[in-house]
Amino acid sequence: MSKLRFKALETLPFKDFRKDNAVEIPQKLSALFCQNVFSEDTMREYLTSEAFNFIMDTTKKGAKIPRHIADQVASAMKDWAMSKGATHYTHWFQPLTGSTAEKHDSFFTPIGSGRAIEKFSGSMLIQQEPDASSFPNGGIRNTFEARGYTAWDPSSPAFIMGTTLCIPSIFISYTGETLDYKTPLLRAINAVDEAATEVCKAYFDKNVTKVTPTLGWEQEYFLVDSALYQSRPDLVITGKTLLGHSPAKGQQLDDHYFGSIPTRVMNFMKELEIECMKLGIPCTTRHNEVAPNQFELAPMFEEANVAVDHNSLLMDVMARVAHKHHFHILFHEKPFAGVNGSGKHNNWSLSTDTGENLLSPGKNPKKNLQFLSFFINTLKAVNEYADLLRASIASASNDYRLGANEAPPAIISAFIGSQLYSVLDELEKVTDGKLSPEEKTELKLNVVGKIPEILLDNTDRNRTSPFAFTGNKFEIRAVGSSANCGAPMIVMNSIVAKQLRTFKTEVDLLIEHKNLKKDEAIFNILREYIKDCKKIIFEGDGYSDSWAKEAEKRGLNNFKTTPEALKAELNEKNASLYEELGIYTQREFEARNEIKLGKYSTVVDIEAGVLADIARNHIIPAALNYQNRLIENAKGLKEIFGDQEFKVLAAEQLNLITQISENISVIKRTVDLLLAEKKTAKSITNRQKQAEAYCNRVKPLFDTIRHASDSLEMMVDDELWPMTKYRELLFTR
Numbered sequence: 001m002s003k004l005r006f007k008a009l010e011t012l013p014f015k016d017f018r019k020d021n022a023v024e025i026p027q028k029l030s031a032l033f034c035q036n037v038f039s040e041d042t043m044r045e046y047l048t049s050e051a052f053n054f055i056m057d058t059t060k061k062g063a064k065i066p067r068h069i070a071d072q073v074a075s076a077m078k079d080w081a082m083s084k085g086a087t088h089y090t091h092w093f094q095p096l097t098g099s100t101a102e103k104h105d106s107f108f109t110p111i112g113s114g115r116a117i118e119k120f121s122g123s124m125l126i127q128q129e130p131d132a133s134s135f136p137n138g139g140i141r142n143t144f145e146a147r148g149y150t151a152w153d154p155s156s157p158a159f160i161m162g163t164t165l166c167i168p169s170i171f172i173s174y175t176g177e178t179l180d181y182k183t184p185l186l187r188a189i190n191a192v193d194e195a196a197t198e199v200c201k202a203y204f205d206k207n208v209t210k211v212t213p214t215l216g217w218e219q220e221y222f223l224v225d226s227a228l229y230q231s232r233p234d235l236v237i238t239g240k241t242l243l244g245h246s247p248a249k250g251q252q253l254d255d256h257y258f259g260s261i262p263t264r265v266m267n268f269m270k271e272l273e274i275e276c277m278k279l280g281i282p283c284t285t286r287h288n289e290v291a292p293n294q295f296e297l298a299p300m301f302e303e304a305n306v307a308v309d310h311n312s313l314l315m316d317v318m319a320r321v322a323h324k325h326h327f328h329i330l331f332h333e334k335p336f337a338g339v340n341g342s343g344k345h346n347n348w349s350l351s352t353d354t355g356e357n358l359l360s361p362g363k364n365p366k367k368n369l370q371f372l373s374f375f376i377n378t379l380k381a382v383n384e385y386a387d388l389l390r391a392s393i394a395s396a397s398n399d400y401r402l403g404a405n406e407a408p409p410a411i412i413s414a415f416i417g418s419q420l421y422s423v424l425d426e427l428e429k430v431t432d433g434k435l436s437p438e439e440k441t442e443l444k445l446n447v448v449g450k451i452p453e454i455l456l457d458n459t460d461r462n463r464t465s466p467f468a469f470t471g472n473k474f475e476i477r478a479v480g481s482s483a484n485c486g487a488p489m490i491v492m493n494s495i496v497a498k499q500l501r502t503f504k505t506e507v508d509l510l511i512e513h514k515n516l517k518k519d520e521a522i523f524n525i526l527r528e529y530i531k532d533c534k535k536i537i538f539e540g541d542g543y544s545d546s547w548a549k550e551a552e553k554r555g556l557n558n559f560k561t562t563p564e565a566l567k568a569e570l571n572e573k574n575a576s577l578y579e580e581l582g583i584y585t586q587r588e589f590e591a592r593n594e595i596k597l598g599k600y601s602t603v604v605d606i607e608a609g610v611l612a613d614i615a616r617n618h619i620i621p622a623a624l625n626y627q628n629r630l631i632e633n634a635k636g637l638k639e640i641f642g643d644q645e646f647k648v649l650a651a652e653q654l655n656l657i658t659q660i661s662e663n664i665s666v667i668k669r670t671v672d673l674l675l676a677e678k679k680t681a682k683s684i685t686n687r688q689k690q691a692e693a694y695c696n697r698v699k700p701l702f703d704t705i706r707h708a709s710d711s712l713e714m715m716v717d718d719e720l721w722p723m724t725k726y727r728e729l730l731f732t733r
Contacts, residue, residue, distance in 0.1 A: 005724045008231040021325050023270040032277035036084060038077055038158040039280065046076035058154045060210065062190070065154065070122030077158060078107060078120035081165035089120060091128040091150035091169035094181045096136040096595050098484055100312050101171075103130045104164055125167065126152050135171075136595040137179055148173050153182060156309045159279050161316075168309050177588050181308070181486030184583050188493035189213055189304055191581045195500035196350055196358065196374070202504060203518055204370040210353040213493050215307035216473070218298040219314065220289055220342035220481050222330040223265060225732045229328035231724045234610050238603075239332035239397070239482070242611045242702065243619070245710040246338035247727035250292065257290045265295065268325040272297070275317050281310045290406070291339035292730040301347070304493065308485045311344070331482040333407075334400035336726060337706075341401035342481035348492050349473040350374060360472040361451040368448045369522060372427070373503070376526050378474060379414055379533040381499035382467055385491070385577065386412035386536065387557060389467070389476070391569035392491040394562040394596065396603035398480035402560070408466035408478040410565070411551045411558045413538040415465035421539065423447060430527045434520055443523065464542030494583050503529075562600045563691040566593055597687040604694040608678045611705060612671045618722040619709045620664055626716040627660045656715055663715075666708040674701045 026032075034041070043052050051072040057063040065073070081089070090102040105128070107118035128150045135148070149172050156168035171180035178184055189212075196211035229235050234242040251257075261269065269286050276283045276299075285298040297318075302310065315331060322329040334341035350358040358374040361367065382389060390412050393402075401407045416424075426447045462468055466478040476488050503525060510521035535554040540547060551558060559565040570593045578584040584592070634653045638646040681693035713721060 004231045005722060006719075008225075008227040008724060009728060011225075011227045021264070021267050023267045023274070025270060025274060029273060029277050032274060033282070034280040035278040036160040037278075037280040038080060040157075042080060043076070046080050048072055051076070055154055065126075067122055070126050072122075074120050074122045074125040077125065077165065078118065081158075081160055082107070082118060084160050085163055086160050086165045087163045089124070089165040089167065091130070091152070092166040093130075093150050093169045093171040094308075094312055094484060094486065095171055095179060096181070096592065098482065098599075100316060101130070101135070102164075102166065103128065128169070130171075135179055136599070137173065137177075137591060148179060153186070153305075155186070155303075156306050157280065159313075161279075177585070177591070181484050181490070182305070184490050184588075185305060185308060185486045185493075187581070187583045188490045188497065191497035191583065192350070192493040192500070195497040195504070199373065199500050199504050200352060200358075200370070203373070203507070203522060204366070205352070205354060205356075207354050208352045211358065212351050212353070213304040213489070214301045214349050214351050214473075215304040215485065215489060216299065216301040216347040217307060217311050217479075217485050218285075218296060218343075218345040218347070219311065219318075220294065220296045220344065221318065222291070222294050222332075222335055222342065223268070223322060223327045223732075224293060224330060224729050226323065226326045226328045228724050228729055228732065232729070234614060235328075235330070235335070237610050238607050239330060240335045240400070240607075241337070241726075241729070242607060243614060243706055243709045243713075243723060244337065244726045244729075245713045247725070247730060250339045250726075250730070251290055257288060259288045261286070261288060261295075264325065264327075268322060268327060269295075269297075271324065272318060272321045275321060276314065279310075279313060279317065281314055281317075283314075289340070289342075291336070291341075293732060294340065294342065301349070304348075304489050308489060311485045333395075333397045333480040333482060336730065338726075339730070340406040343401070343407055343477065344479045344481045344483060344485065346476040346479050346485055346488050346492075347470070347473045348476060348489070350496075357472050359469075359474070363452060365448045368451045369519065371451065372423075372448065372526060373522060374500075375420075375469070376424070376529050376533070377499045377503050378496055379416075379536070380503075380529045381495040382412065382414060383533045383536045384499065385495040385574070387559075387565070387568040387571075388491050388495060388574050388577075389488065390557070390559055391565045391596075392488040393476075393478045393480060393483065394559075394565040394600075395480055395483065396562060396600045396607075397482055398478075399560075399562055401480065402478060408464055409542045409548070409558070410478075410560045411542070411548065411556050412466055413536050413542065413551070413556065414474075414533075415462040415468040415539060416537060417469065418539060420451075420469065421537065423451060424530045424534075424537075427523065428527055428530045430523045432524060432527075433514070434516060462539065462542070465538070466542070490583065494577060494581055497581055498577050561695050563597070563688065563695045566597055566600075566691070567688055569593055594687050597691045600691050601681070601687070601694045604699055605678060605682060607702070608674055608698050611702060612675055612678075614723070615667050615671050615705055615709060619712060620667060622720050622722050623660050623664050623712045623716055626720050627657055627664075629717070630657050630660075660712065660715060663708040663712050667705055670701050670704045670708070674698065674705065677701065 043055060047055070051069050054063065054065055054069045055073065058065055088104040088106050090104045092100060092102050095101050107120055109119040130148055130150060150169040153168045153170055158165060158167045160166065170183040172178055172183065192213055193211050197208055200208035200211065232241065234240065273283055282300040282302070283297055284300055287296055289296050299310065318329050331342065352358065359371065361371045390410060402410050430443065466476065468475045468477060479485070479488050506525050507521045510516045510524060511518060516524065535556065538547065548558060557568060559568055570590065575586050575589050578589050579586060630653045634650045634657070637650045641649055677697045681690055681698055684690040684693055
């Protein structure tokens with residue numbers, strides 16, 4: 001292993017393939033945009049007007065596509081793809097593994113007499129049949145029940161990767177249950193569209209016919225040299241370092257954050273941006289992040305479904321491009337101890353087909369009342385369903401990061417800024433019932449009317465808040481970097497849809513039964529919502545111990561681990577929400593909870609196995625090897641100087657020998673206990689109890705083994721230490 005470490009290190013400065021792999025942008029990035037996408041412009045060129053209009057109606061209104069139109073689209077799509085060098089097609093989907101999946105089929109079709117043609121029909125476009133038995137299903141499917149279906153999603157454009165036409169698709173079982181992120185996301189998007197459109201038409205703008213949730217994600221990641229990556233079995237198998245002493249210099253000087261991007265990394269970024277542009281991913285921002293070798297990429301806002309697809313596609317493209325530049329990309333939320341981990345901030349908002357952002361204040365009191373209605377209803381939705389939002393970001397890898405003075409804590413709270421907080425205070429004072437002329441003037445001119453001025457100089461951002469309002473959107477900051485954006489987006493769109501339905505019902509009741517004017521009814525309902533929401537609004541330091549105590553007083557949950565969060569997720573209130581909106585059936589909801597619990601247990605089980613292997617087969621032998629050298633040295637000193645002087649001259653060697661033995665003993669005992677606890681946890685059949693066993697009995701032993709191992713790293717001769725060290729992994733240029 002030590003040879004592997006030094007062989008990896010030797011490749012870095014000297015080998016030709018580590019020289020800067022210069023990348024030149026062939027033309028303006030804008031000229032590359034959507035080059036490999038079956039975009040609207042491409043469809044205009046290749047489709048008949050009839051087929052094009054059907055696709056536009058399907059995208060905007062959800063209209064069904066007749067078979068003859070599907071055949072036309074398939075033929076045009078095939079011709080376009082083949083003109084780009086494509087030979088195969090695949091239904092590209094997002095199963096509950098957290099990554100994407102694809103099964104490639106060739107356009108090639110024999111027709112007899114030694115002849116063949118390229119064929120792609122409407123039926124091939126609309127549906128494909130991958131094996132569903134090996135994907136996570138939470139008990140919905142038996143192992144022997146293999147059939148599953150993928151179905152084309154026309155609202156997300158097809159694209160070409162290499163020589164394959166990729167068709168974004170949903171994934172369902174033979175019996176109709178959803179097995180992916182896209183299907184429930186599309187349902188949630190439809191639900192919030194209907195609810196928000198009804199509110200807009202009824203109270204604010206009758207011209208609104210569609211409301212679209214938008215998403216702008218920010219992807220953080222680490223880059224490590226591919227040779228060093230291969231020298232660390234923990235990185236290869238788990239995506240994180242399970243051992244490793246912190247280097248003398250980490251991120252203390254803040255010199256990496258927004259610093260000059262290293263040339264080799266810049267070349268990776270250039271090529272990545274070229275590939276993103278071709279695939280229609282509108283990347284606009286790149287920079288160094290806080291930790292060494294950590295970076296961030298962010299795109300323009302897009303419709304939520306397309307944005308989720310683009311983020312999933314991006315992660316695949318990033319890995320491919322990194323490989324070409326002899327990097328390995330790490331999406332794990334906490335790949336290195338002692339430095340910041342990586343997140344994926346999800347910036348969410350609602351936009352109308354009339355061109356308005358519903359979370360942006362307007363130029364007059366009417367538009368600001370619209371803003372306040374959607375703003376306060378969003379806070380109310382999060383207040384009511386905070387546990388669902390917490391569960392949507394729960395994972396074994398994100399548990400390492402949440403609350404670690406770099407990411408928001410597990411307590412779901414909202415930051416809105418002191419100025420907006422004072423606006424809510426004023427609204428809370430609204431009289432119950434009809435407003436006097438003076439109250440109307442006060443509200444509309446002095447409170448509601450001043451919102452644009454307030455937000456021009458908005459309060460500073462709060463990086464410790466898991467749900468922060470940032471001027472015209474809400475930022476869900478606690479999403480993990482390896483996560484599928486679909487999970488929190490399903491929750492956000494579902495809970496806001498539910499809340500907007502409730503809001504409209506309550507406002508209409510006041511108008512009909514209390515004879516209140518529309519604005520008065522809205523103000524009265526918003527006032528009650530503000531009272532309810534005050535408990536989740538927090539403007540201070542989310543990392544502080546005082547906040548945890550204050551949150552407990554307010555009745556806010558603090559689910560620090562995934563098993564806790566997933567246990568709370570599975571309650572009747574949440575299940576009813578999804579059933580009412582048609583997002584999940586009870587069976588699908590329970591199955592997804594079971595999948596997440598199972599994945600958590602599996603991840604911790606794998607980490608435990610890898611840690612035990614490294615500790616037994618690499619760390620202990622290296623420590624014993626060095627200890628034997630010390631023993632030989634001590635014996636030599638004793639032979640030369642005799643007992644009297646030996647005790648003085650060999651004092652440090654003897655002390656080191658003792659410390660090494662003590663740490664080896666700790667590692668050996670704890671590894672044995674770890675494997676025993678791992679075996680016990682694995683035998684538990686109840687998913688919730690199994691996850692709790694891995695969390696509470698297996699995982700805590702990691703720290704004991706790591707502490708002893710990291711202590712040995714600081715004692716053992718550097719040339720004998722088998723594991724590539726943090727100082728080598730984190731400062732590669």
